Amino acid sequence: MLPLPSAQQLRYLIALSELRHFGRAAAACSVTQSTLSAGIMALERQLDSQLLDRTVGKKVVFTPLGHEIALKGRQALEALEAVPQLAVAARTPLTGPLRLGVIPTIGPFLIEPLVKTIRTRFPQLTLSIAEDTTEHLLEKLGVGRLDMLVLAMPCLCDTAETLPLWRDPFHVIMPEDHPLARLSHVPVERLADQRMIMMEDGHCLREQTLAVCRQGREWHGTEGESDSTFSATSLHTMAEMVGLGLGIGVVPLLALEGGILRGHPVISRPLSGGPVWRTIGLGWRPRSPRSEDFKTLATAFSSLAPHPTQTLNQDFV
Known part of the structure; x- marks a missing residue:
């Protein structure tokens, strides 16, 4: 069984999928462009799959698999982030970070x-x-x-x-x-x-x-x-x-x-x-x-x- 992607890897992939620009995606994730790029490449190695088409120059183009994983990753990340938020909201509404x-x-x-x-x-x-x-x-x-x-x-x-x-x-x-x-x-x-x-x-x-x-x-x-x-x-x-x-x-x-x-x-x-x-x-x-x-x-x-x-x-x- 392949190892699960980390939440950070999913954030990088989702940001790039939404913004289609490495620099802006890195800024949105508060990391350097090289960190974001390395994180996505690590995810590709981990999945043994190509998520980006790197044959089209500087344009950000996702492979069909990369596009699908970004969509599933968004759903998974939202569900994961909702767990502690639901717990806090149920215990005491309007508490914690805003x-x-x-x-x-x-x-x-x-x-x-x-x-x-x-x-x-x-x-x-x-x-x-x-x-x-x-x-x-x-x-x-x-x-x-x-x-x-x-x-x-x-x-x-x-x-x-x-x-x-x-x-x-x-x-x-x-x-x-x-x-x-x-x-x-x-x-x-x-x-x-x-x-x-x-x-x-x-x-x-x-x-x-x-x-x-x-x-x-x-x-x-x-x-x-x-x-x-x-x-x-x-x-x-x-x-x-x-x-x-x-x-x-x-x-x-x-x-x-x-x-x-x-x-x-x-x-x-x-x-x-x-x-x-x-x-x-x-x-x-x-x-x-x-x-x-x-x-x-x-x-x-x-x-x-x-x-x-x-x-x-x-x-x-």
């Missing part, structure tokens, strides 16, 4: 109240936090490096079970002397001829901003138009760029109430016309044995909405 992932356009404004809520209401949870883009957080969630994510939807998060908490309305930020400053609300159509400052590629807020801009019938901008858009790595940087007169931006209310305009000659106006908000929500692995814990946390976190009227019903989709 590895939380949060995106950069939420973290600076929500981490403090999140931590306070957990420490006050769920003191038996041992919290750790990682900040990253949605794509990278979902990768880490998929390979078991994180337990739960705080997300801004809509986003490409089909691989996670999600639960919306509240709507976070979008506002336009602009220099104090900007022509749009005379308006009490800015219709999305008025964004068509503006120089927009957006988050850089990889941030879901960039895609959400583009979706808002495209609601205006005159909008013809694209992600690639470097002559008409600037990009920022954080909302604080965006506010500074707006204050320098480089353009205007679209930011969520959560960030405004977090003080990103403080110290800048910048004002904000609500957007109007169509769905002009993002949805703050939680995400976790489907079929997680801790799903009920996460739903309890969702109820607690709903109280952190800046305004009670933004809170969504739990069955909102």
